[in-house]
Structure formats: C-alpha cells, structure tokens
Amino acid sequence: MDDLPDWLPGWCVDQLGDEPVGVLFERRSISAVFGLRLAGGRDVVVKAREDDGRAASCVAAQVRLAERGFPCARPVTPVVRVGALAVHAEESLPGGELLRGDSPDVAVRYAGVFARLMAELAEVTVAPPLPNPRWIRWGHTDPGLWPAIGFLDEKDQSLVPEYVVDAAYRARKRLLAADLPCVLGHGDYEAQNLRWQNGDVWVVHDWDSLAWQPESALAGAASATFANASPTTLAPIESSDAFLAAYQEYRGRPFTEEEQEIAWASSLWTAAHNARWEALHGTAPVSLDAVRAQATERLHRANA
Known part of the structure; x- marks a missing residue:
C-alpha cells in the first residue's frame, strides 16, 4: 500500500466510494495498472496512462462490448483526468490461462x-x-x-x-x-x-x-x-x-x-x-x- 501513488487512495474513495486496503498486483509499462481490494471486499483494477486523448473512446468501446456480452472486464468508472493522467477503474476478472504456441x-x-x-x-x-x-x-x-x-x-x-x-x-x-x-x-x-x-x-x-x-x-x-x-x-x-x-x-x-x-x-x-x-x-x-x-x-x- 505504501508504494501506491499518493493520488490513488483518494481517487478510489471519490470514484468508487471505498478506499483500497490491499494490493493484488501492480504492473507498469505504457500504462500503470493496479489490482486493488477495497475495504468493502470488492476487487477492482485501476488503470492510469498519459492522457493523449484516446482513453475516453477506448473505455466507451469497452463498456459497449461488456454490455454486449463480449468477454472483457466491465469499466465501473468513466475516464477521470488526474494531472497529466487519464484514469479509470474496471471490474476484476482474474483466472484463466495463457494459450501458448505459434503453430x-x-x-x-x-x-x-x-x-x-x-x-x-x-x-x-x-x-x-x-x-x-x-x-x-x-x-x-x-x-x-x-x-x-x-x-x-x-x-x-x-x-x-x-x-x-x-x-x-x-x-x-x-x-x-x-x-x-x-x-x-x-x-x-x-x-x-x-x-x-x-x-x-x-x-x-x-x-x-x-x-x-x-x-x-x-x-x-x-x-x-x-x-x-x-x-x-x-x-x-x-x-x-x-x-x-x-x-x-x-x-x-x-x-x-x-x-x-x-x-x-x-x-x-x-x-x-x-x-x-x-x-x-x-x-x-x-x-x-x-x-x-x-x-x-x-x-x-x-x-x-
């Protein structure tokens, strides 16, 4: 928890109505992705990336796909700007395995x-x-x-x-x-x-x-x-x-x-x-x- 960005706990309270109490995973590449457990027991994934104007369209499309039953995580917040970042949260869909091979x-x-x-x-x-x-x-x-x-x-x-x-x-x-x-x-x-x-x-x-x-x-x-x-x-x-x-x-x-x-x-x-x-x-x-x-x-x- 101490390694989370300073803005993230407050963002979760504002946007999700609950504070994070545990970190399930953290990945940083082009985006920063945080798997979080909230105080009420819900697991969510928060994604933050440089705000280059793309995020709102990407999340809107993801919402539509989830509504249509396509196997993807459903966004649970809109895209919110935090400084230079575009941030949103989506449901956690753990499990499954990689399908390996290039045949x-x-x-x-x-x-x-x-x-x-x-x-x-x-x-x-x-x-x-x-x-x-x-x-x-x-x-x-x-x-x-x-x-x-x-x-x-x-x-x-x-x-x-x-x-x-x-x-x-x-x-x-x-x-x-x-x-x-x-x-x-x-x-x-x-x-x-x-x-x-x-x-x-x-x-x-x-x-x-x-x-x-x-x-x-x-x-x-x-x-x-x-x-x-x-x-x-x-x-x-x-x-x-x-x-x-x-x-x-x-x-x-x-x-x-x-x-x-x-x-x-x-x-x-x-x-x-x-x-x-x-x-x-x-x-x-x-x-x-x-x-x-x-x-x-x-x-x-x-x-x-």
Missing part, C-alpha cells in the same frame, strides 16, 4: 476470437481513438520513418540494422498507399492479453490499445503478434497465413487483393517496430532475427 492450429484459434472481437466492434460507434498506439502508427505525420517517441528517438539510431529500416520503410510505403476505410479494432492482440478456460476464451484485456486502421491491417498485425507473451516476436509465416485465412472465413468475407497486401505489410511493420526497440535497448535479438528471416517473403506478399 497454424493455435493461430486459427486466435483468429476465431479476433474475428468475433472485430464483428462486435463493428456495432460500436465511438470517436476514433487517435493517435493510434505507437507500434501500429504507420500513418503518423512526424518527420522521418518512425512515429516520434522521445525516449527512443534520443538513443543512437545507428544501432538499428539497415534491414530493419528497409523493411519498415517498404511496409509503411505500401500501407500509406492503401485506399481502404478505417475501422475500430484491437491494436495489441497478443497472447499475453488473453486468458482461456476449458478451451474457450475467458477474457480479452488491454482495451487501451484500440486502434483506427483498415480491417485487413488490424488482422495482419494480429496475425503477426497473436503468439506474443514475453519476449515479443513474429509468428511464422505459415501461421500468419493460417490466421488470415481463418479470419476471413469466420468473418464470411474474403479480402480483396489490396487487403491481402495490406495485411502482410502491417504484419511486418509491427515486427520492425519491436526489432527497433530491441536494437536500441540492446536486448536479445528475438524480433530482430525474425525480421531478418521473414522480411523478404512478407514484403513480397505485401507487393512492397
């Missing part, structure tokens, strides 16, 4: 959930949650190839291999040339953000990462990242292929040739973003090796 069979299972998720979001109307998450923000207007991310941009960019830069440049060029409508979709569809019980999906997390991009681009990104737990990597090409084929079948609509190409281009952009991160931080070259091995084929399929 085509596993890819098909993840594709089924993603197709259901996208079908539900097609019935939700909110203001586009812009700017898109940085790892899927190829449409930025910042100078240079990558979206402006201060703590990355200040590092030595010569550490990023030329093959990563080339892959990102060619994938982005193809993505920006597309003439496809944008839709609402999950922009961080990774194994670590889902839990399963008895063979079925139990809960999908991380609705802060909703994005506004073409449907095939969102599906393509998901086909690349569905197996990610830690560290992040890039699914095998045959598994991305299986994911995309299954997704189209579940949605009942085959992608056009352009959509197919955009799916493959977006799959490579997300991996290149992760590879750049690895290079700049000097961590194990997992995405770096995957981009080196797969970029040529994915660029070919993207017509890039």
Whole structure:
C-alpha cells in the first residue's frame, strides 16, 4: 500500500466510494495498472496512462462490448483526468490461462476470437481513438520513418540494422498507399492479453490499445503478434497465413487483393517496430532475427 501513488487512495474513495486496503498486483509499462481490494471486499483494477486523448473512446468501446456480452472486464468508472493522467477503474476478472504456441492450429484459434472481437466492434460507434498506439502508427505525420517517441528517438539510431529500416520503410510505403476505410479494432492482440478456460476464451484485456486502421491491417498485425507473451516476436509465416485465412472465413468475407497486401505489410511493420526497440535497448535479438528471416517473403506478399 505504501508504494501506491499518493493520488490513488483518494481517487478510489471519490470514484468508487471505498478506499483500497490491499494490493493484488501492480504492473507498469505504457500504462500503470493496479489490482486493488477495497475495504468493502470488492476487487477492482485501476488503470492510469498519459492522457493523449484516446482513453475516453477506448473505455466507451469497452463498456459497449461488456454490455454486449463480449468477454472483457466491465469499466465501473468513466475516464477521470488526474494531472497529466487519464484514469479509470474496471471490474476484476482474474483466472484463466495463457494459450501458448505459434503453430497454424493455435493461430486459427486466435483468429476465431479476433474475428468475433472485430464483428462486435463493428456495432460500436465511438470517436476514433487517435493517435493510434505507437507500434501500429504507420500513418503518423512526424518527420522521418518512425512515429516520434522521445525516449527512443534520443538513443543512437545507428544501432538499428539497415534491414530493419528497409523493411519498415517498404511496409509503411505500401500501407500509406492503401485506399481502404478505417475501422475500430484491437491494436495489441497478443497472447499475453488473453486468458482461456476449458478451451474457450475467458477474457480479452488491454482495451487501451484500440486502434483506427483498415480491417485487413488490424488482422495482419494480429496475425503477426497473436503468439506474443514475453519476449515479443513474429509468428511464422505459415501461421500468419493460417490466421488470415481463418479470419476471413469466420468473418464470411474474403479480402480483396489490396487487403491481402495490406495485411502482410502491417504484419511486418509491427515486427520492425519491436526489432527497433530491441536494437536500441540492446536486448536479445528475438524480433530482430525474425525480421531478418521473414522480411523478404512478407514484403513480397505485401507487393512492397
């Protein structure tokens, strides 16, 4: 409890009518996430992230999905600004297990959930949650190839291999040339953000990462990242292929040739973003090796 931000106990009293008496978990990444037990015995999850204007739309969409019966945590407060932060609370949905693996069979299972998720979001109307998450923000207007991310941009960019830069440049060029409508979709569809019980999906997390991009681009990104737990990597090409084929079948609509190409281009952009991160931080070259091995084929399929 002593490690909680000073503002959090009072926020809980104001917004939830109860004070926290225990910390179930705490995670800090792009957002700070606190699992709390309140004095009355209720468990909640409080999420705080930099207020960049996205949070209200993301939480509104999450509310609609929960109301429609989709397996996600139901928000129990609106988004409240606390200094430079956007904060909300949602119900706690513990339990379930990670579904690990990156085989085509596993890819098909993840594709089924993603197709259901996208079908539900097609019935939700909110203001586009812009700017898109940085790892899927190829449409930025910042100078240079990558979206402006201060703590990355200040590092030595010569550490990023030329093959990563080339892959990102060619994938982005193809993505920006597309003439496809944008839709609402999950922009961080990774194994670590889902839990399963008895063979079925139990809960999908991380609705802060909703994005506004073409449907095939969102599906393509998901086909690349569905197996990610830690560290992040890039699914095998045959598994991305299986994911995309299954997704189209579940949605009942085959992608056009352009959509197919955009799916493959977006799959490579997300991996290149992760590879750049690895290079700049000097961590194990997992995405770096995957981009080196797969970029040529994915660029070919993207017509890039």
